[in-house]
Structure formats: C-alpha cells, structure tokens
Amino acid sequence: MRKATLDLHAVVSEAVNELVLAFPERSLRHERAGHAVVEADADRLVQVLGNPVGNAVSYGAPDRPITISTSGETARVELAVHNEGPPIPANPVARLFEPMVRGDPQSTGGRGVGLGLYIVREIARAHGGTVHVRSGVGEGTRFVVVLPGGEVGSGMRVTGWMRELAGGGCGDWVSRG
Numbered sequence: 001m002r003k004a005t006l007d008l009h010a011v012v013s014e015a016v017n018e019l020v021l022a023f024p025e026r027s028l029r030h031e032r033a034g035h036a037v038v039e040a041d042a043d044r045l046v047q048v049l050g051n052p053v054g055n056a057v058s059y060g061a062p063d064r065p066i067t068i069s070t071s072g073e074t075a076r077v078e079l080a081v082h083n084e085g086p087p088i089p090a091n092p093v094a095r096l097f098e099p100m101v102r103g104d105p106q107s108t109g110g111r112g113v114g115l116g117l118y119i120v121r122e123i124a125r126a127h128g129g130t131v132h133v134r135s136g137v138g139e140g141t142r143f144v145v146v147l148p149g150g151e152v153g154s155g156m157r158v159t160g161w162m163r164e165l166a167g168g169g170c171g172d173w174v175s176r177g
Contacts, residue, residue, distance in 0.1 A: 006037070011042050
C-alpha cells in the first residue's frame with residue numbers, strides 16, 4: 001500500500017465522477033460533511049467505494065439515487081454507500097464480509113463469486129478501520145467504512161483535480177440518466 005495524507009472528500013468525488021461513466025443509467029449523489037482527512041492509499045479507497053456502489057446498482061431500486069457520503073472528525077472518517085430497494089436477507093448479512101458469500105445466493109446475474117465485500121473488509125482493516133452494513137425494509141441498504149482520521153499537514157497530497165474540486169469543480173449531485 002502507498003499511504004498518504006488525503007482529503008477523503010476529494011478522492012471520493014473523483015471516484016464518483018468515474019463511476020458515473022461506468023453506470024450512466026443511475027443517479028449517484030455525493031454528500032460531504034466535516035473535515036475528512038485520512039492517512040490512506042487512494043487507490044484502495046476507490047476500490048472500497050466501487051464494490052458497494054456496484055452492488056447498489058445491481059440490487060438497489062433502479063429509479064432511486066445511490067447516495068455516497070463522506071464525513072469526518074479529527075479522530076475518524078466515514079465513507080458510506082446507501083441505496084433504496086429490497087433489503088439483503090438476514091442470513092447473508094451476518095456473513096456478508098466473509099469470502100465466497102453473496103448477499104443474494106439465488107441471483108443468476110453472474111455478478112461474481114462473493115469476494116468483493118471480503119476485499120472491502122480487508123482493505124478497511126489494513127487501514128485500521130472497520131466496515132458494517134445495515135439493511136432493512138423501508139430503510140434500504142447502507143454500507144459504512146470507518147477509518148481513523150488523519151491530521152492536515154504539509155505532507156497532504158493535493159493533485160490538480162483536488163484543486164479544481166476545492167474551487168467548486170464538482171457539485172453535490174453527480175448524475176446521469
């Protein structure tokens with residue numbers, strides 16, 4: 001892993017822009033709160049985001065937006081993905097982050113073998129964090145990754161696209177379709 005001090009809001013905004021291209025038929029919304037600085041590998045954070053968003057596209061209500069939220073405090077930051085639609089059955093939820101477990105074992109969509117959320121959990125752990133899910137009728141499904149917060153300092157990596165974002169280059173809504 002190549003960890004650096006990062007602005008989680010900016011990393012996720014860039015990733016959401018790319019996910020909009022991958023899923024043009026869906027509406028993706030990024031909400032930000034607080035100061036979300038984290039010591040992390042940006043590529044791995046993008047991987048952590050991609051799996052729950054892909055699951056939300058596959059299993060969530062197609063006519064409802066997928067909400068990606070980033071928030072932070074000094075001690076911790078959160079990255080969450082929420083979608084509306086049918087809940088994950090209770091039995092798989094208990095084992096969802098184990099290898100070779102799928103949320104919908106009856107699905108014939110050919111989406112994978114059940115390693116995505118296991119990888120998400122392992123990346124979160126490698127960053128000193130955790131991941132959990134809450135899913136229920138009427139509330140949808142929400143995956144939350146919690147990581148230790150970082151300190152803003154001279155070592156913070158800011159790229160050109162981050163400068164653009166800081167200047168208002170990305171709105172709260174990123175949507176296609």
